Amino acid sequence: xxxxxxxxxxxxxxxxxxxxxGSPKQLLPLFGGLSLLQIAWARAVTVVQPSNLYVCTGAxxxxxxxxxxxxxxxxNLLGEPVGRDxxxxxxxxxxxxxxxxxxxxxxxLAADHLITPEDVFAERxxxxxELAEADASALVTFxxxxxxxxxxxxxxxxxxxxxxxxEASQVVxxxxxxxxxxxxxxxxxxxxxxxxxxxxxxxxxxLDQLRQLQPATYDAVVELADNPARLTAIYADLTPVSVDxxxxxxxxxxxxxxxxxxxxxxxxxxDVGSYASLYEALPHDESGNAASGTVATMxxxxxxxxxxxxxxVALIGVTGLAVVRSGSAVLVVPLKDAEKVKQMAxxxx
Amino acid sequence: xxxxxxxxxxxxxxxxxxxxxGSPKQLLPLFGGLSLLQIAWARAVTVVQPSNLYVCTGAxxxxxxxxxxxxxxxxNLLGEPVGRDxxxxxxxxxxxxxxxxxxxxxxxLAADHLITPEDVFAERxxxxxELAEADASALVTFxxxxxxxxxxxxxxxxxxxxxxxxEASQVVxxxxxxxxxxxxxxxxxxxxxxxxxxxxxxxxxxLDQLRQLQPATYDAVVELADNPARLTAIYADLTPVSVDxxxxxxxxxxxxxxxxxxxxxxxxxxDVGSYASLYEALPHDESGNAASGTVATMxxxxxxxxxxxxxxVALIGVTGLAVVRSGSAVLVVPLKDAEKVKQMAxxxx
Numbered sequence: 133x134x135x136x137x138x139x140x141x142x143x144x145x146x147x148x149x150x151x152x153x154g155s156p157k158q159l160l161p162l163f164g165g166l167s168l169l170q171i172a173w174a175r176a177v178t179v180v181q182p183s184n185l186y187v188c189t190g191a192x193x194x195x196x197x198x199x200x201x202x203x204x205x206x207x208n209l210l211g212e213p214v215g216r217d218x219x220x221x222x223x224x225x226x227x228x229x230x231x232x233x234x235x236x237x238x239x240x241l242a243a244d245h246l247i248t249p250e251d252v253f254a255e256r257x258x259x260x261x262e263l264a265e266a267d268a269s270a271l272v273t274f275x276x277x278x279x280x281x282x283x284x285x286x287x288x289x290x291x292x293x294x295x296x297x298x299e300a301s302q303v304v305x306x307x308x309x310x311x312x313x314x315x316x317x318x319x320x321x322x323x324x325x326x327x328x329x330x331x332x333x334x335x336x337x338x339l340d341q342l343r344q345l346q347p348a349t350y351d352a353v354v355e356l357a358d359n360p361a362r363l364t365a366i367y368a369d370l371t372p373v374s375v376d377x378x379x380x381x382x383x384x385x386x387x388x389x390x391x392x393x394x395x396x397x398x399x400x401x402x403d404v405g406s407y408a409s410l411y412e413a414l415p416h417d418e419s420g421n422a423a424s425g426t427v428a429t430m431x432x433x434x435x436x437x438x439x440x441x442x443x444x445v446a447l448i449g450v451t452g453l454a455v456v457r458s459g460s461a462v463l464v465v466p467l468k469d470a471e472k473v474k475q476m477a478x479x480x481x
Numbered sequence: 482x483x484x485x486x487x488x489x490x491x492x493x494x495x496x497x498x499x500x501x502x503g504s505p506k507q508l509l510p511l512f513g514g515l516s517l518l519q520i521a522w523a524r525a526v527t528v529v530q531p532s533n534l535y536v537c538t539g540a541x542x543x544x545x546x547x548x549x550x551x552x553x554x555x556x557n558l559l560g561e562p563v564g565r566d567x568x569x570x571x572x573x574x575x576x577x578x579x580x581x582x583x584x585x586x587x588x589x590l591a592a593d594h595l596i597t598p599e600d601v602f603a604e605r606x607x608x609x610x611e612l613a614e615a616d617a618s619a620l621v622t623f624x625x626x627x628x629x630x631x632x633x634x635x636x637x638x639x640x641x642x643x644x645x646x647x648e649a650s651q652v653v654x655x656x657x658x659x660x661x662x663x664x665x666x667x668x669x670x671x672x673x674x675x676x677x678x679x680x681x682x683x684x685x686x687x688l689d690q691l692r693q694l695q696p697a698t699y700d701a702v703v704e705l706a707d708n709p710a711r712l713t714a715i716y717a718d719l720t721p722v723s724v725d726x727x728x729x730x731x732x733x734x735x736x737x738x739x740x741x742x743x744x745x746x747x748x749x750x751x752d753v754g755s756y757a758s759l760y761e762a763l764p765h766d767e768s769g770n771a772a773s774g775t776v777a778t779m780x781x782x783x784x785x786x787x788x789x790x791x792x793x794v795a796l797i798g799v800t801g802l803a804v805v806r807s808g809s810a811v812l813v814v815p816l817k818d819a820e821k822v823k824q825m826a827x828x829x830x
Contacts, residue, residue, distance in 0.1 A: 149795075428825065428828070428829060430821060430824065430825055430828075431818075431821070439811075441809070442809050443808065443809020443810050443811075444809070444810050444811070444829060445810070445811040445813075446498075446810065446811065446812045446813070446814075446825050446829065447812075447813050447814070448812070448813070448814035448815075448818055448821050448822065448825055449814055449815050449818035449821060450802070450813055450814065450815060453799070453813065455811070455813050457806075457811055459792065460790070460791050460792020460793070461792045461793050461794070461795065462788075462792075462793070462794040462795065462804070462806055462811055463795045463796075463797070464794075464795070464796050464797070464799055464802065464804050464813055465795075465796070465797035465798055465799065466797075466798050466799060469780075469797055469798035472779060472780070472797050472798060473797065475779065476777065476779050476795050476797055479777070479779075480777060480793060480795065
């Protein structure tokens with residue numbers, strides 16, 4: 133009765149022009165020919181049997197997802213008619229699973245993360261299932277053990293240890309992306325983990341917390357599970373909100389009837405959300421360039437060069453840039469300004 | 482009996498990928514839809530009648546040149562089977578003109594310069610013709626009055642004034658591209674002009690100097706003028722050398738029987754030989770970006786962006802770059818490293 137839903141929604145505007153409306157980042161074959169979604173599938177399938185693996189994605193990507201994942205049962209593909217942020221994708225998936233198996237214990241996994249070593253991940257995901265199976269009031273999350281005072285991630289503030297699970301802690305607060313001084317303090321204290329955005333819980337527990345904290349969403353997703361024909365009509369009216377904001381933060385603060393537990397992930401972890409993190413995640417040549425496609429460099433160091441087209445992309449004498457050609461567009465941006473790509477993508481598309 | 486030959490040979494590897502084997506820089510429609518060649522033609526035709534205007538270019542570009550210049554008589558297009566540097570193009574053109582009109586006075590003009598104001602150029606070109614008509618021993622060149630201690634140009638060292646021509650001086654030496662200190666001294670002294678690489682002379686005078694200084698070339702081009710069918714066979718065997726090195730420098734040093742006179746060009750002048758000079762020559766927007774084609778910029782300043790393809794080229798947060806998409810290639814290089822483009826082009830093509 134272990135299930136997992138890989139969350140593969142989102143257009144990934146911060147990876148424009150690689151990702152677009154029709155080809156979001158998680159479906160791009162960037163990693164030795166594999167997409168992030170295929171890598172996420174390979175990670176999950178070591179813990180959860182394929183027939184219990186689900187993918188929640190945009191309805192427009194359904195064909196491509198089924199093509200990339202031959203092991204995915206078509207009835208396990210949940211296609212959102214429109215994106216409504218993570219709470220609704222998680223809640224809808226939970227309601228669908230509860231309808232099919234009220235005893236389901238459900239992992240929520242991300243399609244756009246790189247995590248190594250994979251066997252450590254599998255082991256800790258299994259611990260997460262065990263915790264949720266043992267404790268009907270637990271919302272289990274995963275905290276990446278920080279290796280730097282990163283200011284680009286949210287943090288989990290750890291409370292007491294969990295008896296019998298040396299790799300887990302209670303979570304007493306979710307902390308927003310910190311400034312540099314705060315991040316350094318978090319790292320030095322040892323009391324904080326990076327918020328990975330992955331979860332395990334009994335679907336019954338999830339729906340119970342939803343009913344208490346987000347009753348409108350609860351009603352909507354239960355109706356959707358009973359009456360899939362109403363998907364398009366109901367989904368568009370859901371309020372976009374993140375699962376952290378709507379459930380995890382209130383529960384960690386003592387609202388709701390559950391509690392939040394985090395399992396440590398002592399792994400390399402990259403949330404491939406921007407060209408800066410993609411650069412970090414890809415292998416580098418001796419000049420520190422990370423390249424994909426036909427690329428020529430001369431006196432160029434520390435660049436990310438992604439060429440999805442025929443013909444060469446040539447760099448001379450530049451440092452620390454992302455240069456991306458995809459579809460008909462070319463983007464040039466310093467890796468340090470990678471967060472500005474979203475703004476450009478929204479302006480152009 | 483005034484003629485002009487526009488020199489439009491050269492592949493322009495320093496402007497790769499805009500210029501390639503099949504589309505050299507002088508034929509690219511970079512300037513409000515006009516090519517440098519079309520601009521050079523428009524400049525020349527104010528002084529020399531169209532039927533006396535010649536273009537010397539690579540034989541492979543003949544069709545495109547005739548397409549771009551509807552006023553050019555097909556018999557006035559001289560197509561080199563292979564490039565053999567400027568002396569041979571100039572000598573061959575001179576021999577052809579001498580065959581058609583032994584009294585010809587011939588201007589040698591460049592296809593890849595931008596010169597403004599054009600009426601000042603026309604006035605000084607006319608002075609050049611007058612000087613050559615008045616003095617059978619004059620090789621007339623044009624010296625751009627320097628506005629900066631530029632280290633990227635050769636210089637003409639001025640000698641005595643030319644009687645009756647206040648805008649002209651004898652030339653006592655051709656100086657190679659100077660270092661910064663020497664260039665500053667040249668500028669301060671007022672005794673040096675930039676070597677524009679344009680000339681006026683009687684064809685008889687040119688051929689006479691050729692016969693004295695470059696007898697093998699003289700014999701070859703006279704044979705070519707008499708016997709055009711032998712073009713392919715003879716041209717490939719010519720020794721590549723520049724007209725400055727083979728004729729102008731020796732004559733200015735007292736070899737040969739002629740002398741070199743320079744007419745001042747008090748104009749803006751850009752030898753569009755690299756992306757750096759092209760950036761200087763093109764109009765800039767309020768952020769100092771010079772762009773052609775579909776381009777989007779955000780927080781980007783002082784860049785040259787040339788997009789010869791459909792779809793956008795987007796720059797975020799970068800400064801002082803040349804970003805060029807042409808054909809199937811993309812190039813990114815700091816403008817200050819523009820001279821390295823040639824190396825990359827040779828490596829790739």
